[in-house]
Amino acid sequence: MAKGYYISKAVAAVGIVVGAAAVATIIALSVVYAQEKSKNEVKPTDGGVQPKPTAEPKPTTEPKPTTPPPSNQPWDRYRLPDALVPENYNVTLWPRLEPQSDGMYIFTGSSSVLFQCVKETDLILIHCNKLNLTKFGDHQAKLTGVDGSIPPPINNTWLKVETQYLVIQLSGKLEPGKRYQLDTQFRGELADDLAGFYRSEYYEDGVKKVVATTQMQATDARKAFPCFDEPAMKAVFHITLIHKPGTVALSNGMEGPVENITMDSMTVSRTQFEPTKRMSTYLLAFIVSDYDNVRNETGNLLVRIWARRKAIAEGQGDYALSKTGPILKFFEEYYNATYPLSKSDQIALPDFNAGAMENWGLITYRETALLYDPSVSSNSNKERVTTIIAHELAHMWFGNLVTMRWWNDLWLNEGFASYVEYLGAHAVEPTWNIKDLIVLGDVQRVFAVDALVSSHPLSSREEDITKPAQISELFDAISYSKGASVLRMLSEFLSEEVFRSGLSVSGIILYFGTTAVKLVGHRLSCCGHQAVEKHNVQLPHKVHDIMNRWVLQMGFPVVTINTVTGEVSQKHFLLDPEAKPTTVSPFNYEWFVPIKWMKNGVEQPQMWLLNKIASGNQWVLGNVNVTGYYRVNYDSGNWQRLLAELQNNHEIVPVINRAQLMDDAFNLARAKIIDTTLALNTTKYLSKEREYMPWQTASNNLDYFFLMFDRSETYGPMQAYLRTQVLPLFEYFKNLTSDWKDVPQGHTDHVSADNEVSVIMRLGITDGVFAVNDGCGRIHANLRSTVYCSAIAEGGAEEWDFGWEMFKNASLAAEADRLRAALACTRKPWLLNRYLEYTLDPTKIRKQDATATIINIASNVVGQPLAWDFVRARWEYIFNQYGGGSFSFSNLINGVTKRFSTEFELKQLNQFKQDYTEFGSGELALEQSIERTTANIKWVMENKEKVLQWFQNA
Structure with a gap:
């Protein structure tokens, strides 16, 4: 799944038995498709019976158990027992795209699952959530034997709501080695809750259209049909969709011919799909829509981009189509394995909670993540489309073909995809220099979370992650961005050649159906060690010993280089130095640290932390190009030499390290390791800087x-200082673009120009600002976000209403997204309160955008207290809508409290924690907010006067 929408929880993990955390990631990708194909070949139905498409079954009341079930039974636990293993499913679903007489949208269906008994049991537990099951006689399921096996009769069935099971008690035992088939029929709501089998709505030419679509990850396949809904429970799926004639049905496999049949006295279409590969339930997808597509075919592979008909007609899918094939080809070479399916469908949905989802063969996206219009979309939009496509296609092998055994190792999926997305994007857009942007997009991003005591290790214990909300909390910056950063570090200290060689160096074929570090660690460590030996890489420790320290303990070090003594030391970096981790690290918060360094502008041989660095009067720079996952501090003399070099000859310092020096300095100052004035001194050279990464880091x-300080007297002097620093860059881009009539040539220049215009307008410099209602088509796409925000902020109700109409009528999702964010820029409290109320109405603000809109409003200094009051006043509604498992929900708590820096605000946070007992997937986001607010209070108290004085003097 694509990143960037979740900031979440710390789940403590201690004493995990792991053999090769990083090498596991490498070797797990060593998939040779020829052998995998033989394992995935779909056999004849294996005794499974294709269920007949059902008309709408009559719901039944939940049958009562004969006797109340005792507590602490298997159905009270969230993990499935290990007695049954599914082999294949036959699933037929019929979504209704028109409401029933009661206004509800529904779907009906039937499912049969063929499973093998591997341990004797008299109990069947199968996941089932929010489905009304139809009775077969006296019970809600039918059990039959396969290949001559005779099952015991069903004694009792009921639904266990809390753990989301259909519980089936038998009067006898199922026998190990025997195979059985379980049939169910059901009805569910095709709700607009963005989870499981749900509906998305949009208007085209004034006509309302409904899409039936899916989002199964992590635990919502059970909302579509009863299933063994854990990633290790792989099976082959035979999917059939019943749908309205004229609509298009899609699923993971290639669709067969559409048949018209009669059901319930009406003509409907039936589409059957080729059987899937063996796969996990969370990767299933099925969609019914009125969409169109653009396509191309290369060899035996069909690539299609699906979207609303108008979007396809306007060419919004063309860019994605042009890049999908080349990215797939790149990954085939990277993984040394052929793409395992006959088609690659990608579809843009009006309502989608995440950024994208890697369903095998049918990837789902937000419209903003897939559609691109060169006349309206910005370079940032284009970059996002490219990297998210690369991220999702990377999963087709790692995540889909080879899968984690349980969600505690989610980072193996998402961390790797988040790293190689930059490689895939670079392969198709080599002039963008996009590989360096991982430092901004991932490394710096996750440092902020991993510097809290409420962070968590990359890998957790299985028993610590059981409930759906706990699983959702793992979809955070740690799993995505720290995973990517640590793997990039591994690739750098081994070299990319050795890293890739480790994928297949042993020639061993690894396909486990699912993969877990603790199960395959020994073989993986062996293979990884062979790769290192083959290329004669000199390491102070074995690869898995090095990587265990980065995977099994939270946080990261600050490395201090003392150029006077030559000593190099490390310490666990925490933003609040007085905070103490509540969990014990298996490695005492010490790491094996690779150091790439530079002396007086000349790069030196790679070393490890145990070595010493000699300097004398020459400046030393550690962590060249930020290839390591750590911060760097220096003795005061070396800091002064580095600052002088930035002032006199900044280009001798690599551009990434110019960004790093500021990012490290500001965060070291927040942690009281260096003085805040030293951090501010790193910005003095910025009037000479023209590159994107240092300016973006400074802005962040x-x-x-x-x-x-934007509510205090410090704000004015700070604003005045920043004007003097940014004006030369503004003039540079103004001249480069002939007074904003042209556009810069380079990709990062495009993005940088937009960034600097944003800073200028934020500082109150209005030269070059365009009126939002005066020929907005003349505003280049890269500048629209800033111009829209500025115009809304300077205007009143008339300008806001004009922007609202533009938002409602925007035909490109990226343009609508810009306008939606800009509407939060108004300084009128009554308009912001009205906008907050709109977030509760999905006809005004889509559910996928509700939390983001509240956060946009909270980012406005006028809107922040309004958003905080709103969230507290409407907490029960917001929690019921988004709190159970929404990946974006934790963002809400962080977003509305990030400005908190007073004792009063801390008391409000603690009171909020006391007033409610449940926070769902935002539980630890609340803890992080409390921790961050506490640190902010201390920092402001200690730094306010010196910061004010520094800006006044500067």
């Missing part, structure tokens, strides 16, 4: 100062 870090 100074944003903290805006948050802490």
Whole structure:
């Protein structure tokens, strides 16, 4: 799944028995498709019976158990027993795209699952959530034997709501080695809750259209049909969809011919799909829509981009189509394995909670993540489309073909995809220099979370992650961005050649159906060690010993280089130095640290932390190009030499490290390791800087100062200083673009120009600002976000209403997204309160955008207290809508509290925690907010006067 929408929980993990955390990731990708194909070949129905398409079954009341079930039984636990293993499913679903007489949208269906008994049992537990089951006689399921096996009669069935099971008690035992078939018929709501089998709505030419679509990850396949809904429970799926004539049905496999049949006295279409590969339930997808597509075919592979008909007609899918094939080809070479399916469908949905989802053969996206219009979309939009496509296609092998055994090792999926997405994007857009942007997009992003004591290790214990909300909390910056950062570090200290060689160096074919580090660690460590030996890489420790320290303990070190003594030391970096981790690290918060370094502008041989660095009067720079996952501090003399070099000859310092010096300095200052004035001194050279990464890093870090001081007397002097620093860059781009009539040539220049215009307008410099209602088509796409926000902020109700109409009528999702965010820029409290109320109405603000809109409003200094009051006043509704398992939900708590820096606000947070007992997937986001607010209070108290004085003097 694509990243960027979740900031979440710390789940403590201690004493995990792991053999090769990083090498596991490498070798798990060593998939040779020829052998895998033989394992995935679909056999004849294996005794499974294709269920007949059902008309709408009559719901039944939940049958009562004969006797109340005792507590602490298997159905009270969230993990499935290990007695049964599914082999294949036959599933038929019929979504109704028109409401029933009661206004409800529904789907009906039937399912049969063929499973093998591997341990004697008299109990069947199968996941089932929010489905009304139809009786077969006296019970809600029918059990039959396969290949001559005779099952015992069903004694009792009921639904266990809390753990989401259909419980089937038998009067006898199922026998190990025997195979059985379980049949169910059911009805469910095709709700607009963005989970399981749900509906999405849009208007085209004034006509309302409904899409039936899916989002199964992590635990919502059970909302579509009863199934063994854990990633290790792989099976082959035979999917059939019943749908309205004229609509298009899609699923993971290639569709067969559409048949018209009669059901319930009406003509409907039936589409059957080729059987899937053996796969996990969370990767299933089935969609019924009125969509169109663009396509191409290369060899035996069909690539299609699906979207609303108008979007396809306007060419919004063309860019994605042009890049999908080349990215797939790149990954085939990277993984040394052929793409295992006959088609690659990608579809843009109006309502989708995540960024995208890697369903095998049918990838689902937000419209903003797949559709691109060169006349309206910005370069940032284009970059996002490319990297998210690369991320999802990377999963076709790692995640889909080879899968984690349980969600505690989610980072193996998402961390790897988040790393190689940059490689895939670079392969198709080599002029963008996009591989370096991982430092901004992932490394710096996750440092902020991993520097809290409420962070968590990359890998957790299985027993610590059981409930759906706990699983959802793992879809956070740690799993995605820290995973990517640590794997990039591994690739750098081994070299990319050795890293890739480790994928297949042993020639061993690894296909486990599912993979878990603790199960395959020994073989993986062996293979990884062979790769290192083959290329004669000199390491101080074995690869898995090095990587265990980065995977099994949370956090990261600050490496201090003392150029006077030559000593290099490390310490666990925490934003609040007085905070103490509540869990014990298996490695005492020490890491094996690879150090790439530079002396006086010349790069030196790679070393490890145990070595010493000699300097004298020459400046030393650690972590060249930020290839390591750690921060760097220096003695005061070396800091002064580095600052002087930035002032006199900044280009001798690599551009990534110019960004790093500021990012490290500002965060070291927040942690009281260096003085805040030293951090501010790193910005003095910026009037000479023209590159994107240093300016973006400065903007990100100074944003903290805006948050802490934009309600105080410090704000004015800070604003005046920043004007003097940014004006030369503004003039540079103004001249480069002939007074904003042209556009820069380079990709990062495009993005940088937009960034600097944003900073200028934020500082109150209005030269070059365009009126939002005066020929907005003349505003280049890269500048629209900033111009829209500025115009809404400077205007009143008339401008806001005009922007609202533009938002409602935007035909490109990226344009609508810009306008939706800009509407939160108004300084009128009554307009912001009205906008907050709109987030409760999905006809105004889509559910996928509700939490983001509240966060946009909270980012406005006027809107922040309004958003906080709104969230508290409407908490029960918000929690019921988004709190159980929404990946974006934790963002809400962090977003509305990030400006908190007073004792009063901390008391409000603690009171909020006391007033409610449940926070769902935002539980630890609340803990992080409390921890962050506590640190902010201390920092402001200690730094306010010196910061004010520094800006006044500067």
